Amino acid sequence: MKDPDASANPPVDGSELIRFDHVTKRFGSNTVLDELDFSVESGKHVTLIGPSGSGKTTILRLLMTLAKPDEGTITVAGDKLFPAPEKQVREVRKKIGMVFQQFNLFPNMSVLRNITEAPVTVLGMSKDEAEARARELLDMVGLADKCDARPTQLSGGQQQRVAIARALAMRPQVLLLDEVTSALDPELVAGVLDVLRDIARTTDITMLCVTHEMNFARDISDQVLMFDSGRVIESGVPEKIFNDPEKDRTREFLSAVL
Numbered sequence: 718m719k720d721p722d723a724s725a726n727p728p729v730d731g732s733e734l735i736r737f738d739h740v741t742k743r744f745g746s747n748t749v750l751d752e753l754d755f756s757v758e759s760g761k762h763v764t765l766i767g768p769s770g771s772g773k774t775t776i777l778r779l780l781m782t783l784a785k786p787d788e789g790t791i792t793v794a795g796d797k798l799f800p801a802p803e804k805q806v807r808e809v810r811k812k813i814g815m816v817f818q819q820f821n822l823f824p825n826m827s828v829l830r831n832i833t834e835a836p837v838t839v840l841g842m843s844k845d846e847a848e849a850r851a852r853e854l855l856d857m858v859g860l861a862d863k864c865d866a867r868p869t870q871l872s873g874g875q876q877q878r879v880a881i882a883r884a885l886a887m888r889p890q891v892l893l894l895d896e897v898t899s900a901l902d903p904e905l906v907a908g909v910l911d912v913l914r915d916i917a918r919t920t921d922i923t924m925l926c927v928t929h930e931m932n933f934a935r936d937i938s939d940q941v942l943m944f945d946s947g948r949v950i951e952s953g954v955p956e957k958i959f960n961d962p963e964k965d966r967t968r969e970f971l972s973a974v975l
């Protein structure tokens with residue numbers, strides 16, 4: 718399962734890969750992110766936890782440019798993602814890969830083609846190179862024998878593992894994971910989390926994850942950020958946040974979910 722080459726040209730470990738400065742996002746009168754500041758260092762695995770509606774998914778959607786902030790700046794690997802000219806946004810956006818709750822695979826393409834499509838059309842990779850890379854990634858997620866299958870012939874857990882391979886095929890510097898096991902039957906969750914644990918352990922990719930799987934968060938995170946009402950109210954290593962949180966709000970949240 719080793720894939721030392723999951724991300725292209727990773728920045729030097731310890732440098733800042735993602736930075737939010739005073740980011741505010743409103744939906745009508747609802748201020749979802751409120752002058753949010755936080756950063757993620759290159760190579761680290763950071764998990765966002767917090768109550769439903771606290772703004773976690775919105776952060777990932779801003780990074781994917783699926784939504785825009787109202788105020789503030791977002792920087793990725795030293796380059797502005799917001800505010801920035803459209804051409805720069807497209808370049809910076811290539812550094813980011815995301816796996817969603819729903820797998821969003823193309824149903825009428827083979828598994829292999831689902832993975833090679835964007836590297837060929839967006840990155841201009843040759844078909845041969847993209848296929849070789851896709852086969853390596855399918856091996857990494859334990860689906861080497863499913864290249865020719867259609868997504869509908871796979872279980873939800875297998876589809877999600879294809880979606881993980883598809884995100885990595887673009888050689889992003891950061892992988893965003895948004896509640897990737899929420900849509901799965903319970904017996905399929907462990908297989909997907911094991912694949913992600915292996916990716917966290919064996920690659921140098923930076924991960925920013927939203928999850929309700931607290932054991933998974935404890936296992937893979939270098940840092941856990943506790944969110945409430947659009948702000949980080951507490952952050953620290955998992956041992957600290959899960960065993961000895963400082964804020965009552967964090968304690969209340971964890972006692973409700975653990």
Ligand SMILES: Nc1ncnc2c1ncn2[C@@H]1O[C@H](COP(=O)(O)OP(=O)(O)OP(=O)(O)O)[C@@H](O)[C@H]1O
Pocket residue numbers: 744747749767768769770771772773774775776
């Ligand atoms: N497109 C949208 N239009 C209007 N309101 C939205 C939109 N997207 C999100 N919101 C609102 O923003 C708030 C934060 O949503 P978000 O999905 O970021 O929360 P979350 O912390 O990820 O929650 P959960 O854990 O339930 O997924 C919620 O009140 C939500 O209703």
